[in-house]
Amino acid sequence: MRPGRPSRPVSPGSWTGTGTITVWTDAVLSEAYLNLPNARVPLLGFAAYSGTGKTTLLKQLIPLLKSEGLRVGLIKHAHHEADVDQPGKDSHALRLAGASPVMLSTSRRRAIIMEHESPRDPVLDEELRHLDQCALDLLLVEGFKREGFPKIELHRTGLGHALIYPNDTQVIAIAVDEVLDPPPPIPCFDINQPRQLLDFILTRFLPDARSALVLR
Structure with a gap:
């Protein structure tokens, strides 16, 4: 996808959220990696408040990614001494x-x-230097939320938290449990249907992210 060209509507599975189109471009993704010179593979984070079900979703999503033949790694920022x-x-x-x-x-x-x-x-780019990225197709990131890299926001309306994406330009999609009103200008997916996120990652995010790494 070339800079400035809007994407096609995202409508995987039976639940399509708002059906809105994404406004991110290769140029935006390329900018996301500018502060990560040690990134060699696409990075994808998950932004969420505590209790949203981030680990539960990742436990479902990772096997789906692996079943597609992807080599998936994960880096986690632990806030306690491990x-x-x-x-x-x-x-x-x-x-x-x-x-x-x-x-x-x-x-x-x-x-x-x-x-x-x-x-x-910990600083994400410094940690990337110590990881063998040659053995990976995709690196999932948990934590490091104040650093700039592509993220999917996880949101449950019943928790009463504000949406993250308006204050983080690197949020490229939202997984939510109810249709949002007004609809965001980025793709929305059912947080309880991880196969929708799988389709988005395979068909949209990975091709564009690899292109962005080359462009930077």
């Missing part, structure tokens, strides 16, 4: 002794633990 190593284990003791990074390698998985020199809030 220690994936176990106290009492040799690897934990050696890390406390000063080894960094420490790699734990088993027959089924690999984990690399790196210590920051001093406590600080």
Whole structure:
């Protein structure tokens, strides 16, 4: 899709939300990646208030993406100290002794633990440097909501929260439990029908996002 050209109406599945057209273009997506020079694959975040069901939706969406042959990764900003190593284990003791990074390698998985020199809030682009993006087709992002990258907003009207998209130009679609009035100028989908989001990601977001990464 070329800059300035509106998209076709988005109408996957049996529930089409408002049926509005998106106003984002290659140029807008390209701008979204300007502050992420270490992004090598399309990034897609999910913006939502607590209790909206973000993890529930991702648990349904990720298997659907995988079933289409996509290699999907995820990066999550944890707001609490997460220690994936176990106290009492040799690897934990050696890390406390000063080894960094420490790699734990088993027959089924690999984990690399790196210590920051001093406590600080993670920056998405810095974290991307440590991820093998060559093995991915799509990287989902949970958290880092104040940083600029494409996001889908999740919204449940009964929670009483304001919509996020009016204050975040990087929100490219909304998954909601009721039709919104007035209708937003971006695609809306049923939050309880993850296959609608799958169709949107496959047919619209991924082709345009890959183009944007090349254009920047």
